[in-house]
Amino acid sequence: MKRKIILFIILFFAFKNNYAQTALCASTSTSFGYERVNSVTFNGVYFQGNTTYSGPGYYNYSSTPMPILQAGTTVPLSVVVQTNGNYQQYVKLWIDFNNNGNLEDAGELVFDQNYVVNNTIYTFTGNIAVPLTAFNGPVRMRLIMQYSGSPQLCGNYSYGNTFDFGTSVQGGVNPIQLTVNKTGTGNIVSNPSGINTATNLNFANFGENTNVTLTATPIAPQTFTGWTGDASGTTNPLTVTMNQAKTITANFAVNSPPQLASLNATNVSYTTATLNANVTSGGSTAVTARGFYYGTSANPTSNNTIVSGTTGTMTTNLSGLTPGTLYYFRAYATNSNGTTNIGDGTFTTSIDLSPTASSLSNVVLCEGNSTNAIPFTIGDDLTPVANLIVATTSNNQTLLPNSNIVLGGTGANRSIVATPVSGQYGTATVTVTVTDGYGNVTTTTFDVLVSQDTVEASVGTTNMYINGPSVTIDNSLTINGTNNVTNAQVLISSGFVSGDVLEHTDTLPNGVTKNYNATTGVMTFTGTITAADLQTIFRNVKIKTSVNNTQNRVVTFMAGNALPFATNGHYYEFVPANNISWDNAKIAAENLSFNGLQGYLATITSAQENAFCQSKLVGQGWFGANDVQTEGVWKWVTGPEAGTQFWQGDRFGSPVNNMYTNWSTNQPDNSNNEDYGQFYLDGRWNDLPGNIQGYIQGYVVEYGGMANDPCISISDTKTITVFNYPVVTGPNNTTASTASLSMDEGLLPVFDYSADTAVTWSITGGVDQSLFTINPTTGELAFSTAPVYFSPTDADANNTYIVQVTATDAQGGTTTQTLTVTILCAGPTMTAGPSSSSTYDSLTPEEFYYVNWNNYSNGLLTGTVNV
Structure with missing residues (x-):
């Protein structure tokens, strides 16, 4: 009987421990003596087959070294087959070029021949092409020779042999591994093939930038809930691009919403609280939202605070709550199957206290004065001080309008300056209101008493x-x-x-x-x-x-009695007390008061104050300075300046911080332990022993500037503006009270007056004043009617006119000058030089004539001529 022999060859690309994750399926023959493979030669390497009738049916050469396959080349294959009759034999070779454990991918069956072998030996030959798309690295190969039928990759068959080989590829495509895991029940397969979790093919290699499609198939009652890892979402099938190694998990679960527990509120204060809960299970699908609702009514549905994440503990910090308020809250978590809520929980915020404001003392002012900046402090247990609202009002708008109360300061430290209306006096109560961010109000008041000036x-x-x-x-x-x-x-x-x-x-x-x-x-x-x-x-x-x-x-x-110094508002007096010691003078001064003002030995801080005191001295006297504590450290030791150093050293020393001093020449010299300040009569300072005899006639007491001094207004001033009377310049540049001039008859202008300041000119006297006029601006004095020598109009009819001219300055000061004007006869004129004679006809008998010598620069010469 004729038997067909099929030669089936599968070659494996192999790298140790780096093949696809599962072993190849089993393949062997059950009879291997009559139809057998004697040998296989691949890529120049000889592999011994079955040379006897004793077998075996399967040969494993996976670990036998083999030359590396170069992508893009061909390698020779020869398979020697022997039969005992005239039988058709089939030979196939598979190479797992993509090393995914599946040798039946497209292009991986690389040799497929059959031939009727007639009771002899026959050699199958061919060239195997290694594609450029082959994966670099280990590959597996399987070769099967089978009698009478085309071989299948897996399973047993009657006659023939199976060979497994291992080799590697270089010059091809670098493989990138894709790993697929799963949660729940379901399977995932890939296209291109290589992944199939149903057969435990959980990873596979793919070429760089290959698009791999994963299809997740759930097993009821579970459903596919989404991808995690290097992919996300619920798209199914899912296509991923293999640009790097990736691990993706397909999630399967029973359709159920999330589960929550442990709802509570912590860290509750006036306006803040922390809400806590735990999403113990995300349910069958991924949690898409979770968080809290809160409000002042049960079952709140507003004020949604979203918390990131899916499962586990979640917290949110609330702010801007209202103090002393009951709040309700609940937690929720949502997936595609629904939303789970737990609650209501409740909490009550702490009660907000009213803001604080320090008390302010009443203020007594003199009429027309403003207060100094009056300090006070504010605070609140909750609202930042910068956000507290401070306002002021006055109950006496006539005396102290609200607009005349100015707030100052920042933060907790604030101040008030009040300016009563000038000319008003009485009492105004000022109310200071502090309001916090929640409407709580605190008020404090103080009075501003304005004393009427005495x-x-x-x-x-x-x-x-x-x-x-x-x-x-x-x-x-x-x-x-x-x-x-x-x-x-x-x-x-x-x-x-x-x-x-x-x-x-x-x-x-x-x-x-x-x-x-x-x-x-x-x-x-x-x-x-x-x-x-x-x-x-x-x-x-x-x-x-x-x-x-x-x-x-x-x-x-x-x-x-005391004398006021306008610059600082203090009062001073010199108290006579011959030979009084400095210590006793200090005690005596401090036992004095003036209208409620505390007395003290004077402290001199300016040249003006020193000059004022000096002008009132009636003897040499003590003032409030010494260097008793430390020699050369001169301090004011009385009054508001007590403790302030103003001089360092002896006569060669210097002022401290440029403070005012007025030491006499070569003073202070500490001669004979001189430690106390003393005035000379000229206002200069000297140092003396505190109990010296024969030098001191008293001490200077100052009142004012001490804490708690009342306001007194027992003095006022009037400024006297001092002027010189205007200086009037009359004829012949005289500035005397009288002046005179002579002039020809028949003329109007008399004289142009001038003064050393701007004045207004007027005629204020003289027996002949009615016959004159004067320009009030320019001072031009003139006759109203030109005088005629032979018809005089003056009071005495003797051609002597008297007028009083007055200059009045801008302040009303006046200067007068009485002017006597003599009128001269202006008859016929004879003119001749000193060495010539002139003859005139028709002269009137027994008249006087004027002779005008033209070469005389001094004017007219007069004389008589016989007619």
Whole structure:
């Protein structure tokens, strides 16, 4: 019986441990003695086959070395087959060029021949093409020779042999591995083939940039829920491009929504809270959204706070909540199968306290003054201080309008400056309101008391002329109130020079005396004086000066003994006390007060203050400085400046921080342990021992500037503007009060007056004033009608005219000059030179004639001629 022999060859490309993940399927013959392969030669390598009738049917040469296959080339194959009769034999060779474990991909069956072998040996031959698309690396090959039928890759057959080989490829395509995993129940296959999780083919190699399509097939009751890993979404089938190694998981699950637990709220404060929950299971499909709802009503559906992620713990931090409020909240998680909610949970935010504002002390002001910046602090347990709203209101809009209250400062430290309306006095209560971000309000109040000035000078200045008459300083000055005053003073507090005089010539009330110190410029009224009498006294004080000094004088009216210094508002007095020690002077000064102001030894911080004190000194006296604590460290030790160093060193020392000093020459010298400050009469400073005898006549007391000092307004000032009278220049450049000139008859112009300042000219006197006119701007004096010598119109009819010219300056100061004008006869004129004679006809007998010598530069010569 004729038998057909099929030769089936499968060749494997192999690299150790790097073949596709599963072994090839089994293949062998059950009878291998009569139809057999004696040998196989591939790519020059000889492989021994079955040379006897004893077999075997399967040969495994997978580990036998073989030359590397070069992509794009062909290699020879020869298969020697032997039979015992006339039988048809089939030979096939497969090469797994893409190393995916499947040798039946397109192009992988590379040899397929059959031939009737007649009881002899026959050699099958051919050339095997290695494609350029072959994967580099190990490959597997299988060769099968089978009798009487085309071989199949797997399975047993009756007659023949199976050979497995291993080799490798180079010069082809670099393989990229795709790994596919799964969760749940289902299978995934790839196209091109290579992946089939049903047969545990979970990874395969593909060429670079190959598009591989994965198809996920669930097994009921589960469904495909999506891809994870190097792919995402739910697209199925899914196409991936193999540009790098990838691992993709196909997820299968039962259709179910997510599961949640552990809902709670933590970190609850005034406006914040943290909500917590746990998504214990994402359900059968991926979680697409999760988060919390919250609100002030049960089962809230607003205020959705989305939390990223899928399963596990989730939290969200809430802010902007309302203090002292009950909130409801619930958690949710959503997938394609639905949404799961848990809740309601509840929490209550902490109660917000009202803001705080420090108290403010009442303020007493003098009329026309503003407060200093009054500090206060604000705060809140929740609202940032920068966001607190601060407002102020006044209950007396006439005295203190709201617009005159200015807030300052930042953060917790704020301030208020209040400016009452000038000329108003009384009390205004200021309410400060602080509002937090949640409407809580705190208020605090303080009073602004504005005292009416005791002494109020009228508005404006008073003019005074040097060497002029005494002028009333202020005849409209007002004394407010009804209280009696003990003693009073009027003083030239600024600009005083010797020669300035204050006068009061009216009758004084009973018990009141006066004294004027021409050296200090202070007029003192001693005694108890009613408010009405004091007003009368002050209104009748006059001033005059004989000194050619036009600087302004400032006159201060004061109810009391101490002298006010306008620059700082403090008051000063020199207290006579011969040989008093510095320590006792300090104690005595601090036991003094002036209208409630605390006294202290004077501290001098400016040249103006020093000059003011010096002008009031009546003897050498102590002031409030020493270097007792440390030699050479001179400090102010009294008053508001106590503790402030102003000088470092001895006579060669220097001021500290450029502070004012007025040491006498070579002082301080610490001679004989001199540690205390003393005034000379000229205002310079000296250092002396504190208990020296024979030098000290008293001490200077200063009032004002101390903490808690009240406001007093017992003085006011009036400025005296000083002028010189205008200087008038008349004929012959005379500036005297009288002048004269002669002029021809028949002329109108007389003289052009001038002055040293702008003036207005006028005619104010003279027996003949009605016969003149004057230009008020230019000062051109002229006759109204030209005078005629033989018809005089002057009062005495003697051709002598008298007129008074007055110059008035802008302040009303006047200077007059009385002018006598003599009119000359202007008869016929004879003209001749000094060496010539002239003859004139028709002269009138017994008349006077003027002879004009033309060569005389000095004018006319007169004489008589006989006619």
